[in-house]
Amino acid sequence: xxxxxxxxxxxxxxxxxxxxxxxxxxxxxxxxxxxxxxxxxxxxxxxxxxxxxxxxxxxxxxxxxxxxxxxxxxxxxxxxxxxxxxxxxxxxxxxxxxxxxxxxxxxxxxxxxxxxxxxxxxxxxxxxxxxxxxxxxxxxxxxxxxxxxxxxxxxxxxxxxxxxxxxxxxxxxxxxxxxxxxxxxxxxxxxxxxxxxxxxxxxxxxxxxxxxxxxxxxxxxxxxxxxxxxxxxxxxxxxxxxxxxxxxxxxxxxxxxxxxxxxxxxxxxxxxxxxxxxxxxxxxxxxxxxxxxxxxxxxxxxxxxxxxxxxxxxxxxxxxxxxxxxxxxxxxxxxxxxxxxxxxxxxxxxxxxxxxxxxxxxxxxxxxxxxxxxxxxxxxxxxxxxxxxxxxxxxxx
DNA sequence: TCTGGGGTCCTAGGACCC
DNA sequence: TCTGGGGTCCTAGGACCC
Numbered sequence: 001x002x003x004x005x006x007x008x009x010x011x012x013x014x015x016x017x018x019x020x021x022x023x024x025x026x027x028x029x030x031x032x033x034x035x036x037x038x039x040x041x042x043x044x045x046x047x048x049x050x051x052x053x054x055x056x057x058x059x060x061x062x063x064x065x066x067x068x069x070x071x072x073x074x075x076x077x078x079x080x081x082x083x084x085x086x087x088x089x090x091x092x093x094x095x096x097x098x099x100x101x102x103x104x105x106x107x108x109x110x111x112x113x114x115x116x117x118x119x120x121x122x123x124x125x126x127x128x129x130x131x132x133x134x135x136x137x138x139x140x141x142x143x144x145x146x147x148x149x150x151x152x153x154x155x156x157x158x159x160x161x162x163x164x165x166x167x168x169x170x171x172x173x174x175x176x177x178x179x180x181x182x183x184x185x186x187x188x189x190x191x192x193x194x195x196x197x198x199x200x201x202x203x204x205x206x207x208x209x210x211x212x213x214x215x216x217x218x219x220x221x222x223x224x225x226x227x228x229x230x231x232x233x234x235x236x237x238x239x240x241x242x243x244x245x246x247x248x249x250x251x252x253x254x255x256x257x258x259x260x261x262x263x264x265x266x267x268x269x270x271x272x273x274x275x276x277x278x279x280x281x282x283x284x285x286x287x288x289x290x291x292x293x294x295x296x297x298x299x300x301x302x303x304x305x306x307x308x309x310x311x312x313x314x315x316x317x318x319x320x321x322x323x324x325x326x327x328x329x330x331x332x333x334x335x336x337x338x339x340x341x342x343x344x345x346x347x348x349x350x351x352x353x354x355x356x357x358x359x360x361x362x363x364x365x366x367x368x369x370x371x372x373x374x375x376x377x378x379x380x381x382x383x384x385x386x387x388x389x390x391x392x393x394x395x396x397x
Numbered sequence: 398t399c400t401g402g403g404g405t406c407c408t409a410g411g412a413c414c415c
Numbered sequence: 416t417c418t419g420g421g422g423t424c425c426t427a428g429g430a431c432c433c
Contacts, residue, residue, distance in 0.1 A: 028399095032401070048398070066403085091433045092403085092433070178431090241403080294427080296426090
């Protein structure tokens with residue numbers, strides 16, 4: 001999708017259409033997505049808000065709503081699935097499709113791509129760019145060539161010519177990041193052609209097992225199949241993190257954020273109908289140095305309070321703090337599906353039923369309309385509002 | 398108002414078991 | 416004790432992606 005979050009916001013709110021818009025997070029934040037109008041002023045993803053305002057004083061700042069984008073993404077998936085079940089989501093706004101087996105039904109790749117662009121435009125009012133190629137690497141590369149609203153096909157026989165001209169930096173975004181690109185340049189590999197032709201042992205010496213993969217990228221080769229949609233594509237982990245309004249040593253504030261993040265993870269866990277048993281706490285300090293530690297327990301858990309108790313235990317181990325804390329994050333992994341077997345202990349059973357009931361109220365009236373009393377301290381500090389949680393006003397009514 | 402938030406995968410080493 | 420070999424699970428940190 002092109003300028004995805006900003007385009008969704010512009011579609012939802014006509015006032016924003018045709019204007020420079022940036023979508024950002026809450027608190028100390030950056031530009032997450034800039035609309036094409038904003039990009040004309042030089043605004044780019046990753047800039048701070050003051051930087052964006054300096055480039056364009058009239059830029060409209062919109063606080064992002066991830067649920068809205070996920071909802072739109074699921075609608076896009078449904079459009080793609082009308083053609084084939086070989087639809088593999090790659091990120092919130094990208095999918096791979098393998099249309100090899102359905103060309104007889106719907107026409108060749110180019111025809112299908114045109115149809116998809118038309119459907120997404122008609123039904124959702126959004127533009128996208130589609131790349132067509134022999135494999136995922138080529139298709140992804142093609143999709144980046146023409147934006148916005150692009151359509152580009154790279155023929156098999158042209159791969160070698162196109163890749164031979166590319167610098168390794170231009171391969172960024174298809175498996176090669178900044179660090180790898182720098183390292184490749186430092187050992188004298190400057191182009192995709194050189195990477196593809198490089199001696200395998202030489203690459204393995206410098207990059208380990210990644211060397212195999214790098215050589216293939218250089219050659220434009222990728223054998224990985226496009227997965228069938230939702231084919232046991234279970235989530236491996238999920239978490240929430242937040243940058244504090246100011247760096248702090250205040251344990252009450254830090255623990256309130258840890259609790260809030262834990263509760264959010266718990267809500268998500270139940271929404272996905274999963275259980276987890278590894279909790280990870282991430283702390284970023286004022287100097288951007290970060291600490292993370294995880295703890296695995298024997299039994300599976302599913303509520304924010306259980307998650308918090310483990311995260312808090314990890315946090316207590318790093319006290320006293322030597323540096324002010326900038327960000328806290330809590331995540332859970334080692335996940336399994338919750339088959340809703342009754343629990344051995346009645347006390348836990350009731351506690352879990354309570355969590356489900358709170359979820360059903362909050363899904364109707366807003367996030368954290370009903371919440372643990374211990375989060376009231378977070379409310380007192382204004383933490384909920386700063387994290388974009390607005391459900392609290394309803395309970396007062 | 399310098400630097401967000403959500404993920405996946407890999408690695409090297411340690412704990413532990415037989 | 417001049418201590419083998421095979422295996423699983425766990426962990427902290429880093430690279431990478433959007």
